[in-house]
Amino acid sequence: MASIKDVAAEAGVSVATVSRVLNDHPSVSEDARTRVLTAVRALGYRPNAVARSLRTDQTRTLGLVISDVLNPYFTELARAVEEEARALGYSVIIGNADERPDLQDHHVRTLLDRRIDGLLVSPTDGGSPLMLDAARAGTPMVFVDRWIPGVDVPVVRADGRAAVRDLVAHLYGLGHRRLAIIAGPAATTTGSERVEAFRAALAEHGLPLPAAYIGQGDFQAESGRRVTEGFLDLPEPPEVVFAADNLMALGALDAVRARGLRVPDDLALAAFDDIRWFVHTDPPVTAVAQPTAELGRAAVRALVDRIEGRPGESVTLPARLVVRRSCGAPPATPTATNRSQS
Numbered sequence: 001m002a003s004i005k006d007v008a009a010e011a012g013v014s015v016a017t018v019s020r021v022l023n024d025h026p027s028v029s030e031d032a033r034t035r036v037l038t039a040v041r042a043l044g045y046r047p048n049a050v051a052r053s054l055r056t057d058q059t060r061t062l063g064l065v066i067s068d069v070l071n072p073y074f075t076e077l078a079r080a081v082e083e084e085a086r087a088l089g090y091s092v093i094i095g096n097a098d099e100r101p102d103l104q105d106h107h108v109r110t111l112l113d114r115r116i117d118g119l120l121v122s123p124t125d126g127g128s129p130l131m132l133d134a135a136r137a138g139t140p141m142v143f144v145d146r147w148i149p150g151v152d153v154p155v156v157r158a159d160g161r162a163a164v165r166d167l168v169a170h171l172y173g174l175g176h177r178r179l180a181i182i183a184g185p186a187a188t189t190t191g192s193e194r195v196e197a198f199r200a201a202l203a204e205h206g207l208p209l210p211a212a213y214i215g216q217g218d219f220q221a222e223s224g225r226r227v228t229e230g231f232l233d234l235p236e237p238p239e240v241v242f243a244a245d246n247l248m249a250l251g252a253l254d255a256v257r258a259r260g261l262r263v264p265d266d267l268a269l270a271a272f273d274d275i276r277w278f279v280h281t282d283p284p285v286t287a288v289a290q291p292t293a294e295l296g297r298a299a300v301r302a303l304v305d306r307i308e309g310r311p312g313e314s315v316t317l318p319a320r321l322v323v324r325r326s327c328g329a330p331p332a333t334p335t336a337t338n339r340s341q342s
Contacts, residue, residue, distance in 0.1 A: 002043035010039035061091045062303060063111030064120045065104055067146070068219065069096040071247055072275040073292060074122065077144065080296025081120060088304050090117070097124050099185075099219055105130045112139065118303045122146050125187035140306040144299040145290075146189050154312045156299040158290040160272060160319040161197040167270055167288060167321050168201035171240055174328050176268060180213035180238035182227045182248045191219075194244040194272055213238055217248045224251025225258075232259060232267070240268040240327060246275045249285060264328040274322050284324035291317045 008015045013032050020028045021036040028036075039045070064081050066074040082092045093116065095107025104124045108131065111119060118140035121131065128148065135141055135151050147155040171179060181198050184191030199209045212234060215227030224243055228251065231238055243249035249271030256267050263269045263283060271278070274289035298315045306312035 002045040004045070006043055007036065007039045007045050010043060011035040058117055059115050060089060061093060061114070061116045062118050062120060062300070063093050063095065063108075063114075063116040065095045065097055065107045065111070065122065067097050067104075067122045067124050068099050068247075069094075071219070071245070071273075072277070073246060073273045073290070074145075076292045077122075077296045080293040081144075081300055084297040084300040085304075088300065090300075090304065097122075099124050101125045101128060104128065108134065118142070118307045120144050120299050120303055123148050123188070125185065140303060140312075142299050142303040142306070142312060144295060149189070154302045154306070154314045156295055156302055156315045157317075158295060158319045159316050160194065160288050160290070161200075163288040163319040163321045164194065164197040164272075165201040165204070167242070167286070168198070168205065168207075170286075170321065170323060171268070171270070171327055172205045172207070174268075176239045176327070177207060178213070178236065178239045179207065179209070180215065180231050180241050181209070182215045182217045182224050182241060182243040182252060184217060184219045184244045184248075186216075188219075191244065198242060217244065219245045219247060221247045221251035221254070224248030225255045226251075228252040228255035228267075229259075232256075232261075237267070240270065243269070243271045246271050246273040246278070246287070249287075250277075253281065253285075263326050268327040270327055278324065281326075283326050285326045286324045287322050288319050289322050290319045 004015055004018050008018045013036060017028060017032055018036050021033050062085050064078060066078055068074055078094055085092045093111060095111065097104035097107060101124050105128055108119065108121065112134060120142050122145045123131065123143065131148055132151050135153050141153045143153060143155045145157055179202060181195060183195045186192050195214065202209050215230060217223035217227050224247065228241055231241060241252050243252050249269060252269055253263065256263055261267060269285060271285055271287045274287035278285040278287055294317055302312040302315065
């Protein structure tokens with residue numbers, strides 16, 4: 001493997017000149033720059049990224065802490081982040097918080113110790129003093145999907161309120177009146193926001209949201225199963241269960257089938273966060289779809305803006321309703337669009 005000394009000898013310049021060329025220093029003549037770059041290509045020289053970071057105070061590395069790597073939504077988000085970062089010349093180190101605040105802070109602390117240039121986080125709760133301290137210290141940071149109120153950093157997220165309103169209108173039009181929700185953790189912004197959007201949409205149709213129809217989940221499949229079993233045991237079970245994320249929806253589906261019941265004949269089901277699996281379930285699941293890949297790319301661009309001294313802006317993109325057959329909707333007239341969604 002060629003060294004920087006080999007490049008200097010090939011180009012007929014000093015090691016210092018090679019270093020200045022590789023760091024794009026303006027004091028190097030065009031002739032010397034051309035000779036160095038020609039030697040670099042000829043020898044296949046690759047600069048040591050760690051040594052270079054010590055000189056430039058940049059590692060060209062971003063940290064990404066996601067809430068749950070097993071959740072297909074976050075898997076797709078991480079893929080989009082990595083692709084966009086690579087296109088902009090950055091690498092990504094990923095930490096999985098597994099919906100645990102302590103594990104989240106462990107990853108954040110580790111990434112900061114590794115001298116990453118910036119941090120993308122989907123917070124597991126709103127009470128992390130570490131994130132607040134990092135933001136106050138000037139660490140370039142962007143929240144994606146979820147955020148922590150009071151921490152002044154850009155937020156890249158989807159607004160699902162209109163899509164939830166569309167969902168409730170769809171359910172109301174099908175004749176459903178008893179609608180329940182499996183909520184995410186109240187400590188997360190998405191957990192509380194989705195419940196309030198659901199409640200407000202029900203109110204537009206004069207429908208209540210009784211306490212018995214609000215089940216507390218944790219964005220994990222097992223909680224969806226547990227909450228749905230509780231709904232089914234009520235003296236007057238709901239007609240529809242709306243799960244506030246995809247994993248809880250899969251848990252709800254398992255609970256219905258374990259009772260020997262069918263969706264949507266015995267209980268209709270809808271979910272927040274569309275995933276590829278939903279078109280393969282029987283029946284396919286109606287869902288609120290977030291623009292996941294677009295969110296990941298926008299989050300990286302906002303973070304790189306902050307790293308490179310430009311103002312990183314918050315971004316809010318709309319979610320949309322994808323109607324399938326899990327709520328009892330009649331099959332639509334076959335078209336290219338409908339076939340792609342069901």
